[in-house]
Amino acid sequence: MRIIKTRITSITLAAAAALLSLAVATPAHAAASDCPSGSACIWREAGYVTGSSGTNYLSFSQYQANYVSVQYRDKVSGNDTADSVYNNGNYESTRWYEHWFHGGTYFTLPRKVGDSDLNNTTGAVASNWHDRISSAYFASFWP
Numbered sequence: 001m002r003i004i005k006t007r008i009t010s011i012t013l014a015a016a017a018a019l020l021s022l023a024v025a026t027p028a029h030a031a032a033s034d035c036p037s038g039s040a041c042i043w044r045e046a047g048y049v050t051g052s053s054g055t056n057y058l059s060f061s062q063y064q065a066n067y068v069s070v071q072y073r074d075k076v077s078g079n080d081t082a083d084s085v086y087n088n089g090n091y092e093s094t095r096w097y098e099h100w101f102h103g104g105t106y107f108t109l110p111r112k113v114g115d116s117d118l119n120n121t122t123g124a125v126a127s128n129w130h131d132r133i134s135s136a137y138f139a140s141f142w143p
Helices: 001-022
Strands: 039-042 059-060 084-087 094-101 103-109 113-115 135-138
Touching: 001 135, 084 135, 103 113
Parallel strands: none
Antiparallel strands: 039 059, 039 084, 084 113, 094 103, 094 135
């Protein structure tokens, strides 16, 4: 009888430990959906994060002519820092330019499309754009 009670107690403790491990909160994962509807966003790191926060991004709803003029919450300039981008626009494609004021080469993203790692060529952006974006525009504002 003692052996049965010990086994029941062991099983009960194991089940309680398993339930407790499910109840422990896990950190939320960043997602492109953190970018506000109707906007386009950049994050400083791959995976749609900046400093481990999905909500520390830079966004625009018409254009951003010069990322030097805007800063993340930690006061770092947005110029040449993007490693993830997302076009959460409702109607238009976006162009992302290498230089200020729509200068240099660019890539285009259709609406509701992003690239979670600009440091490779396997995503929506076919070439390496790691830390190269200096301006961006929705289609209505293309030069």
